Amino acid sequence: MSASTKLSNSVKALCYLADSKKPCNSIEISEKTGINASKLRKLLSLLCKNQIVQSNKGAFGGFSLNKNTDEILLQEIYCAIEDRKAFDLHSSLENKNNSFYNSEINKYFLDLFENIQVDIEKKMRKITLKEILKKTRTYKR
Amino acid sequence: MSASTKLSNSVKALCYLADSKKPCNSIEISEKTGINASKLRKLLSLLCKNQIVQSNKGAFGGFSLNKNTDEILLQEIYCAIEDRKAFDLHSSLENKNNSFYNSEINKYFLDLFENIQVDIEKKMRKITLKEILKKTRTYKR
DNA sequence: TTTAATTGTTACGGTAAGTGTAACAATTAT
DNA sequence: ATAATTGTTACACTTACCGTAACAATTAAA
Numbered sequence: 001m002s003a004s005t006k007l008s009n010s011v012k013a014l015c016y017l018a019d020s021k022k023p024c025n026s027i028e029i030s031e032k033t034g035i036n037a038s039k040l041r042k043l044l045s046l047l048c049k050n051q052i053v054q055s056n057k058g059a060f061g062g063f064s065l066n067k068n069t070d071e072i073l074l075q076e077i078y079c080a081i082e083d084r085k086a087f088d089l090h091s092s093l094e095n096k097n098n099s100f101y102n103s104e105i106n107k108y109f110l111d112l113f114e115n116i117q118v119d120i121e122k123k124m125r126k127i128t129l130k131e132i133l134k135k136t137r138t139y140k141r
Numbered sequence: 142m143s144a145s146t147k148l149s150n151s152v153k154a155l156c157y158l159a160d161s162k163k164p165c166n167s168i169e170i171s172e173k174t175g176i177n178a179s180k181l182r183k184l185l186s187l188l189c190k191n192q193i194v195q196s197n198k199g200a201f202g203g204f205s206l207n208k209n210t211d212e213i214l215l216q217e218i219y220c221a222i223e224d225r226k227a228f229d230l231h232s233s234l235e236n237k238n239n240s241f242y243n244s245e246i247n248k249y250f251l252d253l254f255e256n257i258q259v260d261i262e263k264k265m266r267k268i269t270l271k272e273i274l275k276k277t278r279t280y281k282r
Numbered sequence: 283t284t285t286a287a288t289t290g291t292t293a294c295g296g297t298a299a300g301t302g303t304a305a306c307a308a309t310t311a312t
Numbered sequence: 313a314t315a316a317t318t319g320t321t322a323c324a325c326t327t328a329c330c331g332t333a334a335c336a337a338t339t340a341a342a
Contacts, residue, residue, distance in 0.1 A: 008250045015246065025288060034243060036331060045290055058339025059287040102175060104277040105156065109149045116264065120257055127253075136245040166317060177302060179320095186319055199310025200316040289338075298329075309318075 006081050007074075009035050010043050014077070014129055015136070017053065018069050023062035043081055050080035069133060075124035147222050148215075150176050151184050155218070155270055156277070158194065159210050164203035184222055191221035210274060216265035 012033045017024060026044065030037035044063050047053045054066040065072070153174045158165060167185070171178035185204050188194045195207040206213070 004250065004254060008246060011250075012243070012246050027288090038332065039330085041289060042291085048290095055289065056339080057287095057289045057337075058341095059285085060340055061288045061338085063289090102153070105149060105153050105273075108273060108277050109145065109152075112268075113145060116261055119260060119264070123257065123260070132246075132249060136249050168317090179303065180301085182318060183320085189319095196318065197310080198308075198316095198318045199312095200314085201311060202309085202317045204318090283342100285340100285342080287338100287340085289336105291334100291336085293334080294332090296330085296332105298327105300327075301325080303323085303325105305320100305322080307318105307320085310316085312314085312316100 006043065007078055009033075009039070010047065010077050010081055011074075011129070011132060013040055013044060013063075014047070014053070014065065014072065015133055017063060017065050018129065018133055020064075023054075023056060023064040025062040029063070046081050047077065050076065052076060052080060069130035070128050072129040073125055074127040074129070074132070075121050077129075078121075078124055147184065148219055150174075150180070151188065151218050151222055152215075152270070152273060154181055154185060154204075155188070155194070155206065155213065156274055158204060158206050159270065159274055161205075164195075164197060164205040166203040170204070187222050188218065191217065193217060193221060210271035211269050213270040214266055215268040215270070215273070216262050218270075219262075219265055 012035065013029050016029050016032055026037040026040045029035070029040055033040075044053055044055065048055045048063075048066075051066050052072055053063050055061070055063050153176065154170050157170050157173055167178040167181045170176070170181055174181075185194055185196065189196045189204075192207050193213055194204050196202070196204050
């Protein structure tokens with residue numbers, strides 16, 4: 001799954017959980033969102049480790065939100081599911097040749113991509129799940 | 142090549158051309174930058190189509206810059222070599238299931254990623270090759 | 283205590299994408 | 313003519329990704 005697909009899939013699952021009063025298992029979420037149940041469990045277990053959702057194992061277990069929707073930031077979700085730096089902005093330092101044209105320009109791009117990364121995260125820190133729910137429902141209801 | 146690698150490789154080649162007084166062929170640039178000559182020709186031919194460099198076929202041909210270094214924007218370079226939207230920020234609309242949880246949330250992310258894209262390009266439009274040369278040489282000279 | 287359901291994790295085969303290289307037609311200066 | 317060079321295509325190789333399956337661990341309920 002690409003970074004962006006992971007993110008949107010996670011948000012889909014979280015939106016479904018936000019709607020539901022009771023805990024939901026991965027199969028139920030899968031049926032409603034179209035996302036593969038195994039894939040969902042992988043994503044949700046990551047969100048669990050970051051205290052965004054709560055999981056209950058065993059019969060009649062399932063997932064539920066662990067915070068209010070206005071306390072869940074898009075940036076948190078992103079960081080929970082993605083270990084790499086956001087959106088693959090890492091310059092792969094591939095060329096063995098370590099002339100000026102590699103070392104210094106690589107440094108330059110690592111720095112640039114880091115800055116872009118910071119901007120993106122800043123933007124995502126301003127977005128809560130509550131807002132996403134509200135925005136996506138303007139069309140629906 | 143990832144988007145970021147393409148970009149940094151392109152800039153490496155352009156920096157080399159900026160240094161050189163005479164046109165340079167792909168083999169010479171390859172030797173100095175460590176980038177495969179065939180790969181270089183692919184990138185440089187794209188930069189050619191966008192009037193960033195000039196190419197001369199035939200014996201004693203080669204590549205040279207087609208603009209002053211302060212007229213070459215990083216954003217131009219990026220757009221020349223990359224047809225996809227920058228840095229893979231497209232949300233792949235993969236799930237067939239077109240419930241609310243797909244259609245509206247997909248719309249939301251397409252929009253968000255588009256905004257991020259605009260920010261990144263805005264940032265890259267402010268950076269010229271001249272500046273990159275200056276910055277990367279602070280360390281060298 | 284047994285049973286059934288569910289998470290969390292690992293494994294795996296198939297498919298797509300990226301990489302490096304080679305090859306060669308088209309072109310052009312000498 | 314000849315040699316050199318770009319521009320493009322092709323190809324094999326590797327790597328990454330995807331979807332799914334499988335199953336141990338766990339737990340509520342009967």
